[in-house]
Amino acid sequence: MGAGVAVIRAEGLCKSYAGQLAVDGVSFGVLGAEVFVILGSSGCGKTTLLRMLAGFETPDAGAIYLDGVDITAMPPYERPVNMMFQSYALFPHMSVEENVGYGLRKDGVPRAEIRSRVQEMLQLVQLTGYERRKPEQLSGGQRQRVALARALVKRPRVLLLDEPLAALDKKLREQTQFELTNLQYQLGTSFVVVTHDQEEAMTLASRIAVMDKGRFLQVAAPQEIYEYPCSRFVAEFVGTANIFAGKVEDASGQLTAIRAEGVEPVLFAAPAQGTVCGESVWLAVRPEKIQLAKTAPDARDGLCVLEGVVQDLAYYGGRSVYRVRLPQGQTVLVSAQNRLRSASRHLEWDESVFLYWEAASGVVLTR
Numbered sequence: 081m082g083a084g085v086a087v088i089r090a091e092g093l094c095k096s097y098a099g100q101l102a103v104d105g106v107s108f109g110v111l112g113a114e115v116f117v118i119l120g121s122s123g124c125g126k127t128t129l130l131r132m133l134a135g136f137e138t139p140d141a142g143a144i145y146l147d148g149v150d151i152t153a154m155p156p157y158e159r160p161v162n163m164m165f166q167s168y169a170l171f172p173h174m175s176v177e178e179n180v181g182y183g184l185r186k187d188g189v190p191r192a193e194i195r196s197r198v199q200e201m202l203q204l205v206q207l208t209g210y211e212r213r214k215p216e217q218l219s220g221g222q223r224q225r226v227a228l229a230r231a232l233v234k235r236p237r238v239l240l241l242d243e244p245l246a247a248l249d250k251k252l253r254e255q256t257q258f259e260l261t262n263l264q265y266q267l268g269t270s271f272v273v274v275t276h277d278q279e280e281a282m283t284l285a286s287r288i289a290v291m292d293k294g295r296f297l298q299v300a301a302p303q304e305i306y307e308y309p310c311s312r313f314v315a316e317f318v319g320t321a322n323i324f325a326g327k328v329e330d331a332s333g334q335l336t337a338i339r340a341e342g343v344e345p346v347l348f349a350a351p352a353q354g355t356v357c358g359e360s361v362w363l364a365v366r367p368e369k370i371q372l373a374k375t376a377p378d379a380r381d382g383l384c385v386l387e388g389v390v391q392d393l394a395y396y397g398g399r400s401v402y403r404v405r406l407p408q409g410q411t412v413l414v415s416a417q418n419r420l421r422s423a424s425r426h427l428e429w430d431e432s433v434f435l436y437w438e439a440a441s442g443v444v445l446t447r
Contacts, residue, residue: 086145087112087270088133088161088238093142095128102128104294105142110238111286113268115261119281119318120291126274129291130240133272134163146237162236166243168227170215177202177211180229187234201229204263221252228260232267241273245280257283278318282306290314306366311447315364322370322412324363328444331355335382335439338363342408347384352444362445367415369441372402372427373434382439388412390431402427404435 086109095103102125110116118126131137133144135156143152151159162183170179181198189197202208205225215223224244231239244260245253261284264271275281281288282302289299290313298310309315312323324347326340335348336355340363349363371377377385388404391411395418402414412435416426427433 085112086110087114087147088272089145090129090133091143091145093129093132093144094140095125095132095137096140101294103132103139106291106294106296107142108289108296108299110270110272112270113264114286115264115271115273115284117273117275117281117285117288118291119275119278119288121276121317124291125294126291127242130163130242130272130274133238134161134240135159136163160237161240162231162234162238163240163242164227164231164244166246168223170223170226170230172215175212175214176207176218176226179215179226180233182230183234197233198229201233204232204266205229206259220248221256224248224256225259228263232263232269236269238270238272241271243275244273245277246275253280254283260284281318288318290318292317308443309364309445312362312364312445315362315443315445320367320413320415321364322367324365324410326361326363328355328357328359328361331357336444338444342410343386343406344408345385347442348382348439349442349444350440352446355444355446359446363442364445365437365442367401367413368417370412370414370435370437372404372414372416373436374427374431376434377436383436384439384442385434385436386412387432387434390427390429390433393425393427393429395425400426402433404433 089109091107093103093106106129118129120126128137132139135154139152143150177198180201181194184194184197205228207225245256248256257280273284285302287299288302288305289296292313298305298314305318315321324340324343326338328336329339329346330337336352338347338349338361340347347363355361386406388406390402391405392403394401399415399417404412404414406412414435
């Protein structure tokens with residue numbers, strides 16, 4: 081089946097618990113060889129949705145199709161779908177190779193084939209030589225790879241992963257993200273990943289579905305989600321954004337002029353389709369789009385310029401983050417790359433600065 085055809089598809093899935101709606105009419109399709117990431121905070125319904133795809137939960141309404149076949153009522157053990165749990169759920173009394181081959185043994189696969197497929201999978205996850213070890217003799221990252229190998233050895237059409245890297249420390253998690261992406265690319269298996277970690281979602285995903293209160297708010301490639309959020313919630317949930325509330329003052333030209341509350345002067349943004357004068361909107365500007373200077377930049381069309389005072393600053397090695405207080409009291413977050421090697425700070429606390437960004441860097445949001 082081609083990469084442009086949906087391998088697994090959900091239509092109008094709903095699920096309630098004790099009268100509380102956990103998943104509210106969700107529809108989507110996962111393409112062949114795609115990493116589809118469902119991103120949301122705790123309690124938004126993402127794990128419930130994943131469990132319905134796996135067959136561990138039955139939808140109250142809606143349907144699930146795998147390769148065009150309705151599998152909504154099919155039990156988990158009959159679905160060509162595997163799920164990797166956050167806890168990994170390895171058998172402590174079994175060796176690595178026994179854990180990986182467990183599902184094949186249960187399916188009655190011949191021993192020679194089990195041995196061959198287990199070895200192939202251990203080689204893919206870089207665990208050759210660890211066959212005889214027990215889970216307690218492995219690091220967290222190695223246990224994660226054993227669980228992944230066990231889930232993949234049965235060659236599922238779709239692999240479901242529930243917070244797969246949550247148990248790893250930050251550095252190992254970042255390394256494993258790339259390993260997981262490379263493995264998925266080699267195998268060509270469709271992955272559906274549930275996570276609350278924005279960076280993890282951005283690194284792994286072919287497409288991201290931002291979920292809140294049981295619904296998908298936006299489904300798009302990571303770059304589109306970040307650069308062109310569809311709502312204030314998405315802009316603030318994925319990454320960090322400075323939000324200026326205001327009204328459209330002029331929408332007739334090549335730029336949209338916005339009179340932001342408590343901010344002077346007027347701010348500009350690229351034309352926003354459908355906006356009209358007087359409409360209440362939000363202008364979202366990412367911290368890294370804003371530049372800081374001790375002197376005012378040269379005035380030009382489409383340049384937004386504000387004055388403020390450095391209220392807080394934090395040095396992170398490769399970048400510095402500044403909180404700049406505007407005269408009207410609003411605080412603007414600015415992220416600046418530390419391009420030059422220096423042991424001294426470019427700016428200090430309570431120093432007056434100019435903030436400026438191009439109009440095209442801001443996004444006008446109407447909801």
